[in-house]
Amino acid sequence: MSRKIINAILSRSNRTILCDILYNSQITDVIEKEEVPDKPAGLADYICSKRKTPIGLTNSINANYCVVLPGSVDPHVHYDDPGFEWREDFYTGTLAAAFGGVSTVADMPCTSIPAVINAANLQHKLKVISKKAVVDFALWGGVSGTEFKDDTVRNNMLELKDQGVIGFKTYLISGMKDFTSLTPSQLAEVALIAKELDMPVAVHAEDKVFVESTRAKFQKENKNEIHHYCQTRGVEAEVLAIKKVIGIAQRTGAHFHIVHLSSKRGLVLIEEAQARGVQITTETCPHFLAFTHEDFVKKGGILKTAPAVKFQEDKKALWEGLKSGAISFVATDHASCDYPREKNTGNIWTDYAGVPGSELMVPYIFSDGFMSGKLSLQTIQKILSENAAKNYKLDSYKGSISIGKDADFVLIDPLEKTKVDQKKLHSKGKYSPFHDRIFKCRVEKTIIRGNIIIDHATLFVDPGFGSYYKSNIKTK
Numbered sequence: 001m002s003r004k005i006i007n008a009i010l011s012r013s014n015r016t017i018l019c020d021i022l023y024n025s026q027i028t029d030v031i032e033k034e035e036v037p038d039k040p041a042g043l044a045d046y047i048c049s050k051r052k053t054p055i056g057l058t059n060s061i062n063a064n065y066c067v068v069l070p071g072s073v074d075p076h077v078h079y080d081d082p083g084f085e086w087r088e089d090f091y092t093g094t095l096a097a098a099f100g101g102v103s104t105v106a107d108m109p110c111t112s113i114p115a116v117i118n119a120a121n122l123q124h125k126l127k128v129i130s131k132k133a134v135v136d137f138a139l140w141g142g143v144s145g146t147e148f149k150d151d152t153v154r155n156n157m158l159e160l161k162d163q164g165v166i167g168f169k170t171y172l173i174s175g176m177k178d179f180t181s182l183t184p185s186q187l188a189e190v191a192l193i194a195k196e197l198d199m200p201v202a203v204h205a206e207d208k209v210f211v212e213s214t215r216a217k218f219q220k221e222n223k224n225e226i227h228h229y230c231q232t233r234g235v236e237a238e239v240l241a242i243k244k245v246i247g248i249a250q251r252t253g254a255h256f257h258i259v260h261l262s263s264k265r266g267l268v269l270i271e272e273a274q275a276r277g278v279q280i281t282t283e284t285c286p287h288f289l290a291f292t293h294e295d296f297v298k299k300g301g302i303l304k305t306a307p308a309v310k311f312q313e314d315k316k317a318l319w320e321g322l323k324s325g326a327i328s329f330v331a332t333d334h335a336s337c338d339y340p341r342e343k344n345t346g347n348i349w350t351d352y353a354g355v356p357g358s359e360l361m362v363p364y365i366f367s368d369g370f371m372s373g374k375l376s377l378q379t380i381q382k383i384l385s386e387n388a389a390k391n392y393k394l395d396s397y398k399g400s401i402s403i404g405k406d407a408d409f410v411l412i413d414p415l416e417k418t419k420v421d422q423k424k425l426h427s428k429g430k431y432s433p434f435h436d437r438i439f440k441c442r443v444e445k446t447i448i449r450g451n452i453i454i455d456h457a458t459l460f461v462d463p464g465f466g467s468y469y470k471s472n473i474k475t476k
Contacts, residue, residue: 002028003450005061005409007050008068009036009043010401011377016043021068023407025450030401040371040414043067047415061452063411066444069381070401071103071408072362073388075138075166076202076259076283076331078354079105082128083113088336088428090129090137091463093358096334096426098134098453100359101410101443104389104398104469105135109142109169110179111335117142117179118152119159126468133466134459135448136408138394140202141165143190145180157193164470166392167200167257172241173208181208184244191254200255200281200391205266206233206307207240219349226297229348233308235263242266246273249280257391258282260333262307264317271326281391283331284318286357286364291315291433301343301351303433305333319374322383329387330365332357336429343431356427360434362410363418367439371414393471407450416442 005021010030012019016038022029037043047065079093090107097105107129109116116122116139125139141160147153157168170190174181182190187203194201211232218228242258246269249256261267261282273280287303292311296303303309321327335354337343342352365384369375375383381400389399397406422435446454453461 003060005063005068007065008063008411009047009065010068011381014378016377018065021401021409023450025407027401027403027405027407029403038377040373044414061445066411066413067377068401069101069410069412070385070399070405071410071446071448072101072384073104073106073394073398074102074332074334074358074361075106075329075388075392076108077105077334077358078108078111079129079334080111080336081132082125084111086338087342088356089132091132091134092426092428093334093336094132094134094137094466095459096356096359098446098459099426099443099457101362101412101446102358103135103408103410103446103448104137104394105358106138106140106166106392109140110144110171110174110176113178115142115144115179116140116160116165117144117147118156119163122160122163122165130468131464134453134461134463135466136398136469137466138166138392138469139164140167140169142169142179143182144178145182145186146178148186153190154193157190157197161197161199164468164473166394166471167202168194169202171204172244173204173206173211184248187245188248188252191248191252191256195252195254200257202257202259203241203245204260205241205245205258206237207244210237210240215349224347224349226300226348227293229304230293230296230308233306235265235310235314238263238266238307239269242269246270246278246280249273249278253279255279255281259331260285260288260307261318261327262288262314263310264314267317267321267326271321274326281328282326283329284322284327285331285333286361287355287433289315289318289330290364290368295433299433301345301348302431303355304343304348304351304353305355306353322369323375323379328391329383330361331388332361334358334427336427339429339431355433356425356429356431359425359427360420360432362412363439363441363443364434366412366414366441371440394469397469407447409445409447410443411445413442413444414440418442
Protein backbone atom coordinates (compact mmCIF):
# COMPACT_ATOMS: atom_id res chain seq x y z
CA MET A 1 0.00 0.00 0.00
CA SER A 2 1.38 3.38 -1.02
CA ARG A 3 1.71 5.92 1.76
CA LYS A 4 2.58 9.59 1.92
CA ILE A 5 4.32 12.07 4.17
CA ILE A 6 3.00 15.57 3.51
CA ASN A 7 4.48 18.95 4.44
CA ALA A 8 8.00 17.62 4.96
CA ILE A 9 10.96 20.01 4.87
CA LEU A 10 13.87 18.34 3.02
CA SER A 11 17.37 19.29 1.96
CA ARG A 12 17.67 18.61 -1.78
CA SER A 13 20.54 19.67 -4.04
CA ASN A 14 21.69 22.61 -1.92
CA ARG A 15 18.13 23.84 -1.46
CA THR A 16 15.66 23.48 1.38
CA ILE A 17 12.32 22.43 -0.07
CA LEU A 18 8.82 21.70 1.23
CA CYS A 19 7.93 18.28 -0.18
CA ASP A 20 5.53 15.38 -0.09
CA ILE A 21 7.14 11.91 0.00
CA LEU A 22 5.44 8.85 -1.48
CA TYR A 23 6.63 5.44 -0.31
CA ASN A 24 5.86 1.85 0.55
CA SER A 25 8.85 -0.03 1.93
CA GLN A 26 10.94 2.08 -0.43
CA ILE A 27 10.63 5.65 -1.65
CA THR A 28 8.55 5.89 -4.83
CA ASP A 29 8.44 9.66 -5.41
CA VAL A 30 9.39 13.00 -3.92
CA ILE A 31 7.14 15.90 -4.93
CA GLU A 32 8.70 19.33 -4.49
CA LYS A 33 6.24 22.09 -3.54
CA GLU A 34 8.09 25.27 -2.59
CA GLU A 35 11.49 26.51 -1.49
CA VAL A 36 11.79 27.50 2.14
CA PRO A 37 14.40 29.48 4.13
CA ASP A 38 17.57 27.49 4.80
CA LYS A 39 18.88 29.35 7.87
CA PRO A 40 17.64 28.36 11.36
CA ALA A 41 15.90 31.64 12.23
CA GLY A 42 14.20 32.00 8.85
CA LEU A 43 13.18 28.35 8.86
CA ALA A 44 11.65 28.68 12.33
CA ASP A 45 9.65 31.72 11.22
CA TYR A 46 8.44 29.85 8.15
CA ILE A 47 7.32 26.85 10.23
CA CYS A 48 5.48 29.10 12.70
CA SER A 49 3.62 30.79 9.86
CA LYS A 50 2.57 27.48 8.29
CA ARG A 51 1.93 25.14 11.20
CA LYS A 52 -1.71 24.50 12.03
CA THR A 53 -2.22 20.98 13.34
CA PRO A 54 -0.09 18.53 15.35
CA ILE A 55 1.58 15.57 13.69
CA GLY A 56 -0.91 12.71 13.40
CA LEU A 57 -0.45 8.96 13.24
CA THR A 58 -2.36 8.14 10.02
CA ASN A 59 -1.70 6.45 6.69
CA SER A 60 -0.95 9.90 5.30
CA ILE A 61 1.47 11.37 7.82
CA ASN A 62 1.33 15.11 8.24
CA ALA A 63 4.92 16.08 8.99
CA ASN A 64 3.51 19.47 9.93
CA TYR A 65 6.58 21.28 8.60
CA CYS A 66 9.08 19.20 10.52
CA VAL A 67 12.51 18.71 9.00
CA VAL A 68 12.69 15.21 7.56
CA LEU A 69 16.12 13.65 7.21
CA PRO A 70 17.01 10.19 5.90
CA GLY A 71 17.15 7.77 8.81
CA SER A 72 20.51 8.28 10.45
CA VAL A 73 23.36 5.78 10.10
CA ASP A 74 25.51 5.20 13.19
CA PRO A 75 28.44 3.23 11.76
CA HIS A 76 30.38 2.68 14.99
CA VAL A 77 28.62 1.04 17.94
CA HIS A 78 29.56 -1.51 20.58
CA TYR A 79 26.37 -3.28 21.63
CA ASP A 80 28.27 -6.02 23.52
CA ASP A 81 26.12 -8.94 22.40
CA PRO A 82 26.73 -11.80 22.93
CA GLY A 83 29.09 -11.90 25.88
CA PHE A 84 28.88 -8.58 27.72
CA GLU A 85 25.11 -8.24 28.08
CA TRP A 86 25.36 -6.71 31.54
CA ARG A 87 26.65 -3.59 29.79
CA GLU A 88 24.38 -3.58 26.74
CA ASP A 89 22.57 -6.01 24.48
CA PHE A 90 21.40 -5.73 20.93
CA TYR A 91 17.81 -5.00 21.93
CA THR A 92 18.61 -2.13 24.29
CA GLY A 93 21.27 -0.73 21.99
CA THR A 94 19.07 -0.69 18.90
CA LEU A 95 16.12 0.54 21.00
CA ALA A 96 18.18 3.55 22.03
CA ALA A 97 19.11 4.09 18.39
CA ALA A 98 15.45 3.98 17.31
CA PHE A 99 14.40 6.56 19.89
CA GLY A 100 17.21 8.79 18.63
CA GLY A 101 16.26 8.73 14.94
CA VAL A 102 18.90 6.19 13.90
CA SER A 103 17.63 3.66 11.37
CA THR A 104 20.85 1.71 10.73
CA VAL A 105 23.79 0.83 12.96
CA ALA A 106 27.07 -0.98 12.30
CA ASP A 107 28.23 -3.07 15.24
CA MET A 108 31.91 -3.55 16.01
CA PRO A 109 33.50 -7.03 16.10
CA CYS A 110 35.61 -6.76 19.23
CA THR A 111 33.13 -6.36 22.10
CA SER A 112 31.26 -9.63 21.77
CA ILE A 113 32.21 -13.21 22.55
CA PRO A 114 33.57 -14.71 20.42
CA ALA A 115 35.02 -11.75 18.54
CA VAL A 116 33.91 -11.50 14.91
CA ILE A 117 37.21 -12.49 13.28
CA ASN A 118 35.88 -15.32 11.09
CA ALA A 119 32.69 -16.56 9.45
CA ALA A 120 31.74 -19.01 12.20
CA ASN A 121 31.91 -16.32 14.85
CA LEU A 122 29.89 -13.93 12.72
CA GLN A 123 27.17 -16.50 12.18
CA HIS A 124 27.04 -17.16 15.93
CA LYS A 125 26.64 -13.47 16.62
CA LEU A 126 24.07 -13.02 13.87
CA LYS A 127 21.94 -15.85 15.27
CA VAL A 128 21.88 -14.16 18.69
CA ILE A 129 21.31 -10.56 17.69
CA SER A 130 18.90 -10.90 14.74
CA LYS A 131 15.97 -11.72 17.02
CA LYS A 132 16.70 -8.65 19.16
CA ALA A 133 17.27 -5.89 16.60
CA VAL A 134 14.82 -2.99 16.54
CA VAL A 135 16.60 -1.10 13.74
CA ASP A 136 18.46 -2.30 10.66
CA PHE A 137 22.10 -3.23 11.14
CA ALA A 138 25.38 -4.06 9.46
CA LEU A 139 28.41 -5.77 10.95
CA TRP A 140 32.11 -5.08 11.03
CA GLY A 141 34.65 -7.84 10.76
CA GLY A 142 37.84 -7.56 12.73
CA VAL A 143 41.48 -8.53 12.60
CA SER A 144 43.12 -9.33 15.93
CA GLY A 145 46.81 -9.75 16.62
CA THR A 146 46.02 -13.25 17.87
CA GLU A 147 45.33 -14.38 14.29
CA PHE A 148 48.94 -13.89 13.25
CA LYS A 149 50.04 -16.72 15.57
CA ASP A 150 48.35 -19.36 13.42
CA ASP A 151 48.48 -17.52 10.06
CA THR A 152 44.70 -17.35 9.57
CA VAL A 153 44.43 -13.67 8.66
CA ARG A 154 43.91 -13.95 4.90
CA ASN A 155 41.45 -16.82 5.06
CA ASN A 156 39.47 -15.14 7.83
CA MET A 157 39.27 -11.86 5.92
CA LEU A 158 38.06 -13.65 2.79
CA GLU A 159 35.40 -15.46 4.83
CA LEU A 160 34.22 -12.23 6.44
CA LYS A 161 33.91 -10.45 3.11
CA ASP A 162 31.70 -13.29 1.88
CA GLN A 163 29.57 -12.84 5.00
CA GLY A 164 28.93 -9.21 4.06
CA VAL A 165 30.94 -7.23 6.62
CA ILE A 166 31.38 -3.56 5.78
CA GLY A 167 35.08 -3.42 6.66
CA PHE A 168 37.79 -4.61 9.03
CA LYS A 169 38.31 -3.04 12.45
CA THR A 170 41.84 -2.97 13.86
CA TYR A 171 43.61 -1.50 16.88
CA LEU A 172 47.09 -0.04 17.27
CA ILE A 173 46.49 -0.33 21.02
CA SER A 174 43.97 -2.61 22.69
CA GLY A 175 43.05 -3.48 26.24
CA MET A 176 41.15 -6.59 25.15
CA LYS A 177 42.63 -10.04 25.78
CA ASP A 178 40.81 -11.73 22.87
CA PHE A 179 41.10 -8.87 20.38
CA THR A 180 44.68 -7.64 20.52
CA SER A 181 46.42 -4.80 18.77
CA LEU A 182 48.44 -5.02 15.56
CA THR A 183 51.99 -3.94 14.95
CA PRO A 184 52.53 -1.54 12.03
CA SER A 185 53.88 -4.41 9.91
CA GLN A 186 50.83 -6.53 10.69
CA LEU A 187 48.56 -3.60 9.83
CA ALA A 188 50.34 -3.26 6.49
CA GLU A 189 49.73 -6.95 5.79
CA VAL A 190 46.04 -6.49 6.56
CA ALA A 191 45.96 -3.42 4.31
CA LEU A 192 47.25 -5.32 1.28
CA ILE A 193 44.59 -8.01 1.69
CA ALA A 194 41.86 -5.41 2.24
CA LYS A 195 42.91 -3.60 -0.91
CA GLU A 196 42.52 -6.84 -2.89
CA LEU A 197 39.05 -7.20 -1.40
CA ASP A 198 38.18 -3.51 -2.03
CA MET A 199 37.27 -2.99 1.61
CA PRO A 200 38.20 -0.33 4.18
CA VAL A 201 40.39 -0.87 7.23
CA ALA A 202 39.23 1.03 10.30
CA VAL A 203 41.91 1.86 12.87
CA HIS A 204 41.80 2.84 16.51
CA ALA A 205 44.73 5.22 16.19
CA GLU A 206 46.60 5.78 19.43
CA ASP A 207 50.27 4.93 19.72
CA LYS A 208 50.80 1.86 21.91
CA VAL A 209 54.35 2.63 23.03
CA PHE A 210 53.48 6.21 23.98
CA VAL A 211 50.30 5.28 25.86
CA GLU A 212 51.74 2.32 27.74
CA SER A 213 55.00 4.02 28.73
CA THR A 214 53.28 7.22 29.84
CA ARG A 215 50.67 5.31 31.82
CA ALA A 216 53.31 3.15 33.50
CA LYS A 217 55.29 6.24 34.49
CA PHE A 218 52.26 7.94 36.04
CA GLN A 219 51.08 4.83 37.83
CA LYS A 220 54.55 4.20 39.25
CA GLU A 221 54.50 7.75 40.63
CA ASN A 222 50.96 7.20 42.00
CA LYS A 223 49.59 9.91 39.73
CA ASN A 224 45.94 9.01 39.28
CA GLU A 225 44.20 12.24 38.33
CA ILE A 226 42.12 12.92 35.24
CA HIS A 227 44.79 15.16 33.72
CA HIS A 228 47.27 12.28 33.94
CA TYR A 229 44.87 10.05 31.98
CA CYS A 230 44.38 12.86 29.45
CA GLN A 231 48.12 13.17 28.91
CA THR A 232 48.33 9.41 28.37
CA ARG A 233 45.50 9.30 25.82
CA GLY A 234 46.10 12.82 24.51
CA VAL A 235 46.96 14.57 21.25
CA GLU A 236 50.48 13.14 20.96
CA ALA A 237 49.27 9.53 21.16
CA GLU A 238 46.78 10.16 18.36
CA VAL A 239 49.22 12.06 16.16
CA LEU A 240 51.94 9.40 16.38
CA ALA A 241 49.48 6.67 15.40
CA ILE A 242 47.89 8.61 12.55
CA LYS A 243 51.32 9.28 11.06
CA LYS A 244 51.98 5.53 11.01
CA VAL A 245 48.60 4.80 9.39
CA ILE A 246 49.14 7.45 6.71
CA GLY A 247 52.53 5.95 5.89
CA ILE A 248 51.00 2.49 5.48
CA ALA A 249 48.15 3.93 3.40
CA GLN A 250 50.64 5.62 1.08
CA ARG A 251 52.69 2.44 0.62
CA THR A 252 49.79 0.05 0.10
CA GLY A 253 47.10 2.17 -1.56
CA ALA A 254 44.50 0.69 0.81
CA HIS A 255 41.50 2.63 2.10
CA PHE A 256 42.06 3.46 5.76
CA HIS A 257 39.47 4.97 8.06
CA ILE A 258 40.51 6.62 11.34
CA VAL A 259 37.79 6.07 13.92
CA HIS A 260 36.80 8.59 16.62
CA LEU A 261 39.16 11.40 15.61
CA SER A 262 39.62 13.75 18.56
CA SER A 263 42.35 16.30 17.80
CA LYS A 264 43.12 19.25 15.55
CA ARG A 265 46.66 18.03 14.87
CA GLY A 266 45.34 14.63 13.86
CA LEU A 267 42.86 16.30 11.51
CA VAL A 268 45.60 18.42 9.89
CA LEU A 269 47.61 15.29 9.14
CA ILE A 270 44.57 13.66 7.54
CA GLU A 271 43.74 16.77 5.50
CA GLU A 272 47.31 16.93 4.20
CA ALA A 273 47.23 13.24 3.29
CA GLN A 274 43.88 13.62 1.52
CA ALA A 275 45.30 16.53 -0.48
CA ARG A 276 48.13 14.22 -1.64
CA GLY A 277 45.60 11.65 -2.82
CA VAL A 278 46.03 9.20 0.06
CA GLN A 279 42.89 7.12 0.50
CA ILE A 280 42.08 7.98 4.10
CA THR A 281 38.79 8.99 5.69
CA THR A 282 37.78 9.75 9.25
CA GLU A 283 34.87 10.27 11.63
CA THR A 284 34.41 12.09 14.90
CA CYS A 285 32.03 11.66 17.82
CA PRO A 286 29.51 13.88 19.62
CA HIS A 287 31.53 13.87 22.85
CA PHE A 288 34.59 15.26 21.05
CA LEU A 289 32.47 18.01 19.50
CA ALA A 290 30.78 18.91 22.78
CA PHE A 291 33.29 18.51 25.62
CA THR A 292 36.85 19.35 26.61
CA HIS A 293 39.45 18.34 29.17
CA GLU A 294 37.98 21.01 31.47
CA ASP A 295 34.56 19.32 31.27
CA PHE A 296 36.19 15.95 31.99
CA VAL A 297 37.69 17.33 35.20
CA LYS A 298 34.27 18.66 36.28
CA LYS A 299 32.21 15.62 35.32
CA GLY A 300 34.68 12.91 36.30
CA GLY A 301 34.77 9.34 35.03
CA ILE A 302 31.36 9.61 33.35
CA LEU A 303 33.20 11.38 30.49
CA LYS A 304 36.11 8.96 30.28
CA THR A 305 36.61 7.67 26.75
CA ALA A 306 39.57 6.37 24.77
CA PRO A 307 40.88 8.54 23.26
CA ALA A 308 40.17 11.25 25.84
CA VAL A 309 38.35 14.49 25.06
CA LYS A 310 40.75 17.27 24.15
CA PHE A 311 40.66 21.09 24.18
CA GLN A 312 38.66 24.02 22.83
CA GLU A 313 40.85 24.37 19.74
CA ASP A 314 40.27 20.70 18.96
CA LYS A 315 36.48 21.05 19.26
CA LYS A 316 36.51 24.02 16.91
CA ALA A 317 38.71 22.22 14.39
CA LEU A 318 36.51 19.12 14.38
CA TRP A 319 33.41 21.19 13.60
CA GLU A 320 35.36 22.88 10.79
CA GLY A 321 36.43 19.47 9.52
CA LEU A 322 32.81 18.38 9.28
CA LYS A 323 31.94 21.58 7.43
CA SER A 324 34.79 21.21 4.93
CA GLY A 325 34.19 17.49 4.38
CA ALA A 326 37.62 16.43 5.64
CA ILE A 327 35.75 14.53 8.36
CA SER A 328 33.23 12.39 6.52
CA PHE A 329 30.63 11.79 9.20
CA VAL A 330 29.73 11.55 12.87
CA ALA A 331 29.63 8.21 14.70
CA THR A 332 28.95 7.60 18.36
CA ASP A 333 31.39 4.86 19.42
CA HIS A 334 28.44 3.86 21.64
CA ALA A 335 29.89 1.89 24.56
CA SER A 336 27.71 1.47 27.61
CA CYS A 337 28.66 -0.08 30.94
CA ASP A 338 27.26 -1.19 34.28
CA TYR A 339 26.74 2.27 35.73
CA PRO A 340 27.70 3.41 38.31
CA ARG A 341 29.80 0.39 39.31
CA GLU A 342 32.16 0.41 36.32
CA LYS A 343 32.37 4.20 36.03
CA ASN A 344 33.06 5.00 39.69
CA THR A 345 35.86 2.64 40.70
CA GLY A 346 37.75 5.29 42.64
CA ASN A 347 40.66 5.33 40.19
CA ILE A 348 40.66 6.97 36.76
CA TRP A 349 42.86 4.17 35.38
CA THR A 350 40.25 1.52 36.18
CA ASP A 351 37.08 3.51 35.42
CA TYR A 352 35.36 2.17 32.29
CA ALA A 353 36.15 4.12 29.10
CA GLY A 354 33.00 4.68 27.06
CA VAL A 355 29.66 6.46 26.83
CA PRO A 356 26.31 5.43 25.33
CA GLY A 357 25.57 7.72 22.39
CA SER A 358 23.19 6.31 19.78
CA GLU A 359 20.09 7.92 21.28
CA LEU A 360 21.52 11.45 21.44
CA MET A 361 23.62 11.77 18.28
CA VAL A 362 20.89 13.06 15.95
CA PRO A 363 19.31 15.64 18.28
CA TYR A 364 22.72 16.86 19.45
CA ILE A 365 24.18 17.28 15.96
CA PHE A 366 20.99 18.90 14.66
CA SER A 367 20.91 21.27 17.64
CA ASP A 368 24.56 22.25 17.95
CA GLY A 369 25.27 21.84 14.25
CA PHE A 370 22.30 23.26 12.34
CA MET A 371 20.29 25.22 14.90
CA SER A 372 23.43 26.94 16.18
CA GLY A 373 24.44 27.90 12.65
CA LYS A 374 27.66 25.90 12.39
CA LEU A 375 26.52 23.64 9.55
CA SER A 376 23.99 23.76 6.73
CA LEU A 377 21.05 21.37 6.61
CA GLN A 378 22.66 19.69 3.60
CA THR A 379 25.85 19.04 5.61
CA ILE A 380 23.82 17.70 8.53
CA GLN A 381 22.20 15.21 6.17
CA LYS A 382 25.58 14.14 4.81
CA ILE A 383 27.30 13.64 8.17
CA LEU A 384 24.36 11.84 9.79
CA SER A 385 23.34 9.58 6.91
CA GLU A 386 24.63 9.92 3.39
CA ASN A 387 28.39 9.79 3.79
CA ALA A 388 28.52 6.79 6.13
CA ALA A 389 26.20 4.83 3.83
CA LYS A 390 28.48 5.60 0.88
CA ASN A 391 31.69 4.87 2.77
CA TYR A 392 30.52 1.37 3.68
CA LYS A 393 28.60 0.57 0.47
CA LEU A 394 25.19 0.58 2.10
CA ASP A 395 24.00 3.36 -0.19
CA SER A 396 21.96 1.18 -2.54
CA TYR A 397 19.36 1.21 0.21
CA LYS A 398 20.37 3.70 2.88
CA GLY A 399 21.55 7.27 3.35
CA SER A 400 19.30 9.52 1.25
CA ILE A 401 15.70 10.37 0.47
CA SER A 402 15.77 9.21 -3.14
CA ILE A 403 13.51 7.07 -5.30
CA GLY A 404 14.30 3.38 -4.80
CA LYS A 405 16.00 3.80 -1.42
CA ASP A 406 14.55 2.37 1.76
CA ALA A 407 11.80 4.55 3.25
CA ASP A 408 13.88 5.44 6.31
CA PHE A 409 13.09 8.82 7.83
CA VAL A 410 13.55 10.80 11.01
CA LEU A 411 11.14 13.67 11.64
CA ILE A 412 12.69 16.48 13.67
CA ASP A 413 10.80 19.43 15.11
CA PRO A 414 13.09 22.49 15.29
CA LEU A 415 10.56 24.46 17.34
CA GLU A 416 10.65 22.04 20.26
CA LYS A 417 13.37 21.36 22.80
CA THR A 418 14.73 18.21 24.42
CA LYS A 419 16.21 18.16 27.92
CA VAL A 420 18.45 15.14 28.39
CA ASP A 421 17.55 13.00 31.40
CA GLN A 422 20.05 10.16 31.66
CA LYS A 423 17.65 8.05 33.74
CA LYS A 424 15.23 7.97 30.80
CA LEU A 425 17.73 6.80 28.18
CA HIS A 426 16.95 3.41 26.64
CA SER A 427 20.50 2.08 26.83
CA LYS A 428 21.23 -0.19 29.80
CA GLY A 429 23.76 2.40 30.93
CA LYS A 430 21.68 5.18 32.47
CA TYR A 431 24.36 7.83 32.22
CA SER A 432 25.46 10.52 29.82
CA PRO A 433 27.84 13.48 29.84
CA PHE A 434 24.94 15.33 28.14
CA HIS A 435 22.71 14.93 31.23
CA ASP A 436 20.60 18.08 31.81
CA ARG A 437 21.71 19.59 28.50
CA ILE A 438 18.94 21.14 26.39
CA PHE A 439 18.89 20.42 22.65
CA LYS A 440 17.13 22.89 20.36
CA CYS A 441 15.00 20.27 18.60
CA ARG A 442 13.04 17.08 19.24
CA VAL A 443 12.95 13.76 17.41
CA GLU A 444 9.25 13.13 16.70
CA LYS A 445 9.20 9.99 14.56
CA THR A 446 11.52 7.30 13.31
CA ILE A 447 10.39 5.37 10.22
CA ILE A 448 12.24 2.36 8.82
CA ARG A 449 11.35 0.68 5.52
CA GLY A 450 8.01 2.51 5.62
CA ASN A 451 7.13 1.33 9.12
CA ILE A 452 6.64 3.76 11.98
CA ILE A 453 9.08 2.58 14.63
CA ILE A 454 8.89 5.46 17.07
CA ASP A 455 6.13 8.04 17.28
CA HIS A 456 6.12 10.63 20.06
CA ALA A 457 8.33 8.46 22.31
CA THR A 458 6.24 5.31 21.77
CA LEU A 459 7.67 2.11 20.27
CA PHE A 460 5.59 0.38 17.58
CA VAL A 461 7.62 -2.70 16.63
CA ASP A 462 8.88 -5.84 18.33
CA PRO A 463 12.45 -7.09 18.76
CA GLY A 464 13.59 -8.76 15.55
CA PHE A 465 12.14 -6.09 13.26
CA GLY A 466 15.62 -4.96 12.29
CA SER A 467 17.15 -6.50 9.18
CA TYR A 468 20.78 -7.44 8.49
CA TYR A 469 22.34 -5.46 5.63
CA LYS A 470 25.50 -6.50 3.85
CA SER A 471 27.38 -4.04 1.65
CA ASN A 472 24.64 -3.16 -0.85
CA ILE A 473 22.85 -6.46 -0.17
CA LYS A 474 19.82 -6.77 2.12
CA THR A 475 19.31 -10.20 3.67
CA LYS A 476 15.58 -10.11 4.35
